[in-house]
Amino acid sequence: MDWTVLAGIGQVESNQGRGKFAANGDTIGRILGPRLDGSLEGTAVIKDTDGGRFDGDADFDRAVGPVQFIPSTWALLGRDGNDDGVADPNNIYDGALAAATLLCNQGGSMADPAARTRAILSYNNSLAYVANVNAWAHGYSVNAFPLPSDLPPIHQPKPTVEPPEKCPEGWEGKPTAAPDPAEPGQPAPPVPGCTEVPKPEAPPAPEPAPEPSAPPVQESPEVPAPPAPPAAPAPHVPFEVPEIELPCIAPFCPPPPA
DSSP, X not given: OOHHHHHHHHHHHHTGGGGOBOTTSBBSSOEXXXXXXXXXXXXXBOBOSSTTTTTSOSSBOOOBTTTTBOHHHHHHHOOOSSOSSOOOTTBHHHHXXXXXXXXXXXXXXXXXXXXHHHHHHHXXXXXXXXXXXXXXXXXXXXXXXXXXXXXXOOOOOOOEEXXXXXXXXXXXXXXXXXXXXXXXXXXXXXXTTEEEOOOOOOOOOOOOOOOOOOOOOOOOOOOOOOOOOOOOOOOOXXXXXXXXXXXXXXXXXXXXXX
């Protein structure tokens, strides 16, 4: 069985869960079909079989999840596709594995048109439904939208979407409605009632430490100039007694020469 068959069923049943899934595959907001109380034309009456566990209705069953399983059918075919220990029809991995189980239980190869038609009819007993699933499966295989002429009208009420139980991570508040599907190539719109938690502001970068300033130059106190050394004494000059001829006074006169 090609994956495109499961993709075709997911598209017809819930527009691929509107593309709103948590990382583990849970739908953001529970996807529910109409209440099976006989009030809508073409729907059966199915009393509650799960105590409202999956569909939130304790009186009548409702189809649940991206591939729209009735709780009574899920009790027989539900599978744990993401290996978290819980088989939940509101999880895309669990729902895809359960849908493959339902189709393969009809026997034969999905490559055989007759066996494939029989298997899809077990999902919804309508040839128009089979034509839609096959058209979308072919579109996925060739990466193209099917032609409108290949999509005959189906008497199938659109599933409703309940608000998620809590806001996505990084948002706060209480959801009041399911988010609208995102436009192709655009970010998903916010969940009504949820407000994005402002991200904490980054702490300001520390200011660079000021460069140490040079210590102030302390002016040294004025030091008085040292006293001038005493002048060297003038060199001693011996006193010269001038020669003076004194008159000779007798008897001290030398005798005259002979």
